[in-house]
Amino acid sequence: MTVLITGANRGIGHALFCTYQQRGDVIGTHRAPDDGAMLELDVTETASHQKLAEKLNDTPLDLLVCNAGIYLDKGQSLSDGFPADMWADSFAANVTGVFLTVQHLLPNLHKAGGAKIAIISSQMASHERAPGGSYIYRASKAAALNLGRNLAADLRPQGIAIGIYHPGWVRTDMGGGAADISVDEAAAGLVARFDALSIETTGCFETWDGRRHPF
Template sequence: MHVVITGANRGIGRALLGRYLDQGEHVTGTCRGTPPTDGAWVMLDVTDHDAGQKLGAGLDGQAVDLLICNAGVYLDKGENLADGYPAQMWADTFAANVTGVFQTVQGLLPNLQMADNAKIAIISSQMASHEHAPGGSYIYRASKAAALNLGRNLASDLRPLGIAVGIYHPGWVQTDMGTARAEITVDQSADGLKARFDALSVATTGCFETWDGRQHPY
């Protein structure tokens, strides 16, 4: 199995990459900076408008069985409604969390079609839910809601091609983004997410699930 993980050099992406390598899978990780030494790496900034095409070209006709769209940013922590949330912050966040996901899927679509029962996993957040809207973090919440909507629509379009799409809340995780105050460890999140990806199929395509297997309200 060939697994491609964006933003795989740290946090949840790094933990997932390690698990698939330990399982003996062929794993390609992407990162913006200097890559680690384990696995196969591609230096890639998902906000580059040619990122998806560059990634697809770099894989040189290799089938992709599982694409994990994990790269993302949370730039608006601490912003206030009165005079915060500048326009460029909106643009930068959506470029990474939404456009980057779409371009990655678009660029790797030929590779996904080469695999049997290919899967796409999109890391969103519980902060995407319109039923859970406590306010604040407007940019991040909006971008993750857009990623959820994107995943749901991709699921509809890709179902006839036999490609399943799942959208996932990874939990509040003890990473640089989640901070040390978060509820679960990176290992707990990665183990749970991997189980969700294993269970994903065309029959469940379009699902929005938590790391521990619960259906998340939209």
């Protein structure tokens, strides 16, 4: 089994990378130059995706974890914050980056047969839970959720299952020190979710600990 994880150099992505290292072949990506099992990928750049696809060549991928993402608008003020370039940068990483990753690595997923794609979204994507604030991050993660649901419909006939996941409120640079769970707890829960994902459950939106999340 070969797994590829984007944004695997820190936080939840790195915890997932370390977990899968113990189980078999895993490839991580980060924006820095290639370093062992970490390959260079800037998810916002089409040319970077093309280079990664060329490096992987015909390598079959059983699981693609679209984890790379940014949260730039924490603490922004509605009255004078949320500048246009922050919107553009966030959507480039959190939405377009997911699509480009799937698009460029689809041949590798097809080669595996019965492959899976996991998209790390957030409970902040839910339109049923909308307490306000963090407009850019919420909107980008909602778009990633919508993207995953529609990709699931298109890829189901090709035998590729897609799951969208809330990783929990995790103690990382993004989540902060007051968050509920550690990266190891999040990774263990997410790996269990990825294992359980099947073509019958494709398009699911679930929490790290196995609960269905409201859309």
